[in-house]
Amino acid sequence: MKRLCDVVVASVLLLLLSPLLLVIALVIRWSDGGPVFYRAPRVGLRGQPFRMWKFRTMVQHADQLGGPSTPDGDPRVTPVGRWLRQHKLDELPQLFNVCGGTMSLVGPRPEVQHYVDLYSEEERVILTVRPGLTDWASLWNIDEGALLKGSPDPEKVYLETIRPVKLRLQLAYVRQRSFGTDLRILLHTAIALARGKGARPLPLIVEKGV
Structure with missing residues (x-):
């Protein structure tokens, strides 16, 4: 049932958003002549590797110029990419991953x-779900x-401060x-995107099952 909902919703969104996707692709291509998409290597269901589609927001070969953590102001991020990241539009191509079965909504x-x-x-156990x-x-x-902005060691901040909370929340999910639960998350996501910020009290809310 969940897989069917994923495919239907992702397909409808891709159809509705196709004009926006085309405009973003043209702007990225026009801005520096580089590739439109970045296929990020990730680990999926049951530990299987896959490629996650994103609009390219960084200079070409950015992975050779720094670590995986990307604080605000990272010089590897292009001007267009900065705007896309701010509005989370760089993630839209992942709807193709949803349709293809490597990701879920x-x-x-x-x-x-x-x-x-x-x-x-x-x-x-996180790897037991899509x-x-x-x-x-x-x-x-x-x-x-x-x-991460302003930290002399963004990777250390991620590993010691951010990652432990992320793992707690992922295990809770x-x-x-x-x-x-999925409907609640989608609703909260829509609200967060509209407000432009997330919810810091979430760890306590989720772990108490509220």
Whole structure:
């Protein structure tokens, strides 16, 4: 049932948003002549690797110029990319992943292999569900770039401060997942995008099952 809903909703959204997707693609191409999309390597269901589609927001070969954490003001992010990230529009191509079956509308955000290798046995349960476009952790961490901004070591901040809370929220989702939970997350996501900020009290709310 969830898979059917994913395909139907993602297909409808792709159809409705196709003019916007085309405009964004043309602007990216015009801005620096580089590729429109970036296919980010991620780990999905049952630990299987896949490529997650995103609009390219960074200079070409950015992965060779710095680490995986991207604070606000990172010089690798292009002017167009900065605007796309601010409005979360760079994530729209992941609707193709949803249609293709490597992602769901709602589920733990997929991580790179480096971070998955750090999972404890308990945390590996996250890999038993299909990764998603949004989840409780995404809502709590919608402004990750701002949290990392100004840090001399963004990777350390991510690993020691952000990642532990993300994992708690992802585990909470896996334990509590249901059709109703997914609807709540989608509603909160729409509100967060409209407000332009997430919800810091979420860890307590989710873990108490409110």
